[in-house]
Amino acid sequence: MRIGIGYDIHKLVSGRDLILGGVKIPNELGLLGHSDADVLIHAIIDAIFGAAALRDIGYHYPDTDEKYKNANSMELLKDACIKLNDTGYKIVNIDSNIICQKPKLAKYIDLMRENIAKTLGIEINQISIKAKTNENMDATGELKAIQAQAVVLIDD
Numbered sequence: 001m002r003i004g005i006g007y008d009i010h011k012l013v014s015g016r017d018l019i020l021g022g023v024k025i026p027n028e029l030g031l032l033g034h035s036d037a038d039v040l041i042h043a044i045i046d047a048i049f050g051a052a053a054l055r056d057i058g059y060h061y062p063d064t065d066e067k068y069k070n071a072n073s074m075e076l077l078k079d080a081c082i083k084l085n086d087t088g089y090k091i092v093n094i095d096s097n098i099i100c101q102k103p104k105l106a107k108y109i110d111l112m113r114e115n116i117a118k119t120l121g122i123e124i125n126q127i128s129i130k131a132k133t134n135e136n137m138d139a140t141g142e143l144k145a146i147q148a149q150a151v152v153l154i155d156d
């Protein structure tokens, strides 16, 4: 068994969709990035790569590559899962945090879990997503960014 950790942060701006866990969430601000900027999925991908010592998300899907402009992060997650399975490891479980001051995410969490489970070919009970605010502090609390953290356990 091996464990991996992932972290990501994206800036909140107007004129962009807010996509978290593959769910488009109605909001006046969205996340800025080269891809669709799905901060939760990026943290999970980095945790998967970290667990298998497969470097990081920027190594596999560089943001300087036009191929990944507006990329659907769920497709990157699927590809990361294939790279993991190629090493002989499978995901045991994922735990994660989304740190987001606004909007409230509770009603979208199960949909995100379903999306991720489907993409990774695992059960919904193997995926945990917790939503927190930043108590109005720092960039995230001031609605300037959303952060995500993830840990992934893998086994052969």
Ligand code: ZN
Residues within 6 Å of the ligand: 008, 009, 010, 033, 037, 038, 039, 042
């Ligand atoms: Zn990212």
